Amino acid sequence: MSNNNVKDLITSSETDLLQEIMNIAFGRAASDLAEFIDIFVILSVPQIKLLRAYDLPTYINNEIMDYDQDKVSVVEQSFWGKFKGNAFLVFPSGAGKRMISLFDGRDEFFESDPSHELEKETFLEIGNILIGACIGKLAELLGDVTTYSPPRVMVEKSLHVLYENLLDPDSMAIVLRTVFEFNDKNISGYMFVLTKEESFGWLKNALHKFLEQYDD
């Protein structure tokens, strides 16, 4: 792995285009989710950032200072194609219970509720739809086809577990920060994609090919 800066790997205009394509992909993901749960998903303007994976913990810790960092929920899914890596969705504490209420309409939960399994299932389902649609659309727009591993989830755990077990420090990270609002329930989340430097080479070419269809 070279010690190139992210800026050396991808230009600012390539980053702008990647941001727009990720916006489109995430918009489609939200549409799929809205169809699945029959609700209206409102998206904030997504922001994209490119980082070395070893800078990701500091970045995420700063970004989610409002979250209890010992109690986050993370859905992770690997994907393979010319563009390959791992996609993660990070949710704050309590997001799972609020998401369950999207399905059954309940806002009140009791300690004795068997909601842990339900929370896990809800994260897996929502994560699978958001990641699948987002990565799938990104791949489709850039002329790739992807396959996925089954999603994995950790519920209400410390972010350190994620950093220790899931992050390959040699990877590059594309962080997509957005806030989704499900009807009247504000559920914020972060999506980030980890990929290797060799996938970046393909990504740059694919971005240029995408733009070629709009050449005058």
Added chain:
Amino acid sequence: MIKKILIVDDSPISVKIISSCIPKDVGYELFDAGDGKVAVEKYMQNKPDLTFMDLTMPVMNGFQALEEIIKYDPKAIVIILTADVQIKAVAKAHELGAFSVLKKPPSKEAILAAIKEADAALASRG
């Protein structure tokens, strides 16, 4: 006949993509705006015949800008360009007076067809 076109999108690359789909030989006058608020101002200043409008934007989103533009000019032809193709979002856009809704990224053919439709609508008004 359409002479002036306003393109509203917070992404400069998206503005570039949409502009590139608009034929150069016809001599359309193009304007652009990076958010809904600026879009409303530019609409009032330039009175475009056709507006392409994104939905998810900072400061003022596309729904709000569409509402303001239609309030100012009920005959405005505003085409929503969005990746957010939720049934409820599309229905809301139509409810607020959008002329049509196109999926992002647009193809050149889709933009050309939209301009043709808008032209026909303008012609039918006399």
